[in-house]
Amino acid sequence: MAEIAFRNVTKRFGDTVAVNDTSFTIADNEFFCFFGPPSSGKTTILRLILGLETPDSGEILIGGRPVTHTSPAERNVAMVFQNLALFPHMTARDNVRFPLVERKLPEAQIAARVAAVAEKLHIGHILHKPPAQLSGGERQRVAIARALVRDPAAYLMDDPISALDARLREETRVELKRIQRELGHTLLYVTHDQEEAMSVADRMAILERGAIRQIATPREIYERPASRYVAGLVGAPAINLLKGSADRAAGLYDLADGAIRLPLAAVPGEAVEVGVRPEAIRIAPFSGSSTKPATIWEVEPLGGFTVVTLSAGADRLRVMLRGQPRLTADEKVELSVDPAALHFFAADGTALAGRQ
Amino acid sequence: MRRSLPFELFRYAMIALALALTLIPILWMASMAFKPIAEWSASGADLTWWPKAPTLDNFRYIFGEQTTALIATLDRTATKPILASLLAAVFGTLIAMSAGTAAAYGLSRFGSGQNLPLALTQLRLFPPMAVMIPVMIMWAFLGLIDSWWGLALIYGIVTLPFAFWLMKTFFDEMPKEIEEAALVEGCSRFRVFMKITLPMMRAPLASSAMFVFILNWSDYLIGLLLTTKEWVTIPVYMASLSSSMTGQLYGAKAALGLIAAIPPVILGIAIQKHLVRGLTFGALKQ
Numbered sequence: 001m002a003e004i005a006f007r008n009v010t011k012r013f014g015d016t017v018a019v020n021d022t023s024f025t026i027a028d029n030e031f032f033c034f035f036g037p038p039s040s041g042k043t044t045i046l047r048l049i050l051g052l053e054t055p056d057s058g059e060i061l062i063g064g065r066p067v068t069h070t071s072p073a074e075r076n077v078a079m080v081f082q083n084l085a086l087f088p089h090m091t092a093r094d095n096v097r098f099p100l101v102e103r104k105l106p107e108a109q110i111a112a113r114v115a116a117v118a119e120k121l122h123i124g125h126i127l128h129k130p131p132a133q134l135s136g137g138e139r140q141r142v143a144i145a146r147a148l149v150r151d152p153a154a155y156l157m158d159d160p161i162s163a164l165d166a167r168l169r170e171e172t173r174v175e176l177k178r179i180q181r182e183l184g185h186t187l188l189y190v191t192h193d194q195e196e197a198m199s200v201a202d203r204m205a206i207l208e209r210g211a212i213r214q215i216a217t218p219r220e221i222y223e224r225p226a227s228r229y230v231a232g233l234v235g236a237p238a239i240n241l242l243k244g245s246a247d248r249a250a251g252l253y254d255l256a257d258g259a260i261r262l263p264l265a266a267v268p269g270e271a272v273e274v275g276v277r278p279e280a281i282r283i284a285p286f287s288g289s290s291t292k293p294a295t296i297w298e299v300e301p302l303g304g305f306t307v308v309t310l311s312a313g314a315d316r317l318r319v320m321l322r323g324q325p326r327l328t329a330d331e332k333v334e335l336s337v338d339p340a341a342l343h344f345f346a347a348d349g350t351a352l353a354g355r356q
Numbered sequence: 357m358r359r360s361l362p363f364e365l366f367r368y369a370m371i372a373l374a375l376a377l378t379l380i381p382i383l384w385m386a387s388m389a390f391k392p393i394a395e396w397s398a399s400g401a402d403l404t405w406w407p408k409a410p411t412l413d414n415f416r417y418i419f420g421e422q423t424t425a426l427i428a429t430l431d432r433t434a435t436k437p438i439l440a441s442l443l444a445a446v447f448g449t450l451i452a453m454s455a456g457t458a459a460a461y462g463l464s465r466f467g468s469g470q471n472l473p474l475a476l477t478q479l480r481l482f483p484p485m486a487v488m489i490p491v492m493i494m495w496a497f498l499g500l501i502d503s504w505w506g507l508a509l510i511y512g513i514v515t516l517p518f519a520f521w522l523m524k525t526f527f528d529e530m531p532k533e534i535e536e537a538a539l540v541e542g543c544s545r546f547r548v549f550m551k552i553t554l555p556m557m558r559a560p561l562a563s564s565a566m567f568v569f570i571l572n573w574s575d576y577l578i579g580l581l582l583t584t585k586e587w588v589t590i591p592v593y594m595a596s597l598s599s600s601m602t603g604q605l606y607g608a609k610a611a612l613g614l615i616a617a618i619p620p621v622i623l624g625i626a627i628q629k630h631l632v633r634g635l636t637f638g639a640l641k642q
Contacts, residue, residue: 050536050540051540052536052539052540071539072536072539072540073539073540073541073542073543073544075540077540078540078541079536079537079540081533081536081537082533083531083533085531085533085534085536085537086534086537087534087537087538087552087556088534088556089555089556089558098538098541099541099542102538102541102542102543102547103542146537146541150541
């Protein structure tokens, strides 16, 4: 049980900078997600914490203790690898027992702990089998059990459920969240799936090319992204990023070829791009008002909600509506947005505070 | 897929041809081993495929029995050469496998670049004769000529590159995360090697060891150059099986050849199940 901190950590592989002068602190008992596109440094951060890589500069602390140059075994962190890395020549039970046997716990205690973790992950009935005879989901549970069986300073998981099918993934992530809350340990979780990160994390870090772009709660990241990059990564369907133009004579700011018009006063002066979440746009039949019409390009009914793709000038917008409204392709509609739900970005991509 | 009849016929004909080419010499040897002298010697009446009067005389002869008045009893039986071959090949294999495996692991996990591994395998590009003269001088100096341990040592050295290269390929294929998982769970590097890597490498070790053993077992040249009489190996001893009366003792050679074929066959059957692929199956998610 401990907090984990990076202080100006840099790690290079040849000419590639995998982690670039990164600092962060993960609080005790926190479910913390690293989220970013492939090769943005997520896995390297975990490997640095584990001690499987040594930083080129900077310091790593676990529980306030510098561990930058201690061996993996001394760091007392548990890991679920992306490829699970079960020991193929041992049964599932021996895989789960392994960390405890290596730490020379008394046999009675080992048996009790293995039984407890097997119960928690519902793998009691498959413990006698070798990994080769287990399904993907079972293997993944055994790998998680091997990590959870110990009482480490923190659990690290590198995209552990990415190989499962969508439904199993949703089930498992909820279970993981519940287990983490019960165990009350720090859990570092790497994922490339924004929905997974948003759904499980207490706080999350958004990575881009080895650097952390924002650390915040999922809600804050969604509602107040620090940059265009962060805004574009979270949320599905993705945020609409629209180039705007000011119509100073009319005192209006046009988005999407005039299909959305805002009072110019609401738009920060340096803004060059505006982000509109798909659920922030409302659709009404075109009534010939002050805005230009947008055309419905395609409708995707998804049960509980409907995603509508619109074309307005050169722009494509995605709008998410509740339920299954009656809309047909090529219909002309009128758009409106709540200016408070907009995100403004400067030329360098940083977010600007909106003016109400 | 349905194939046409001519194609099928052609396919089986090719398989039969390949089998015949490989198996007929062995069959011929096996048949010859059980023939009485009249059937294998040059003075024998006619060539026969199968022994007309099967006999164990050839086997009895190479182990020192008088079987016919035509050939004098052997002053040196096949027992010692068989022992020499076994000792030299087994210990040579042990040397090559232990040194080769250690080197392969080290270079696979901690090595960088290609030069060292390549240099090790380039040893094999020399014709053995090129190095045998200096080896003979060195072995004479060290008092290793005509001893099974001297042979075992040079066998180990000569087959080391094979052991190294085979094992390196297997180590390279093993996902590093499996070892890292053990490191994270509290193992030292050495313990990881003993508890995780070696047990996972049982099949590759078995097949590499068999390969190396067969190389050592079938050597003729080195045995010929480094042994004189006390510890000659089976192939060297076999070459000496002739008599002034009948010339080459083909029957005795065939009998010895049949005995010499036993260890590789037994090994092959024993590790057959290990030879299947899939060394890490189940360890990773696909």
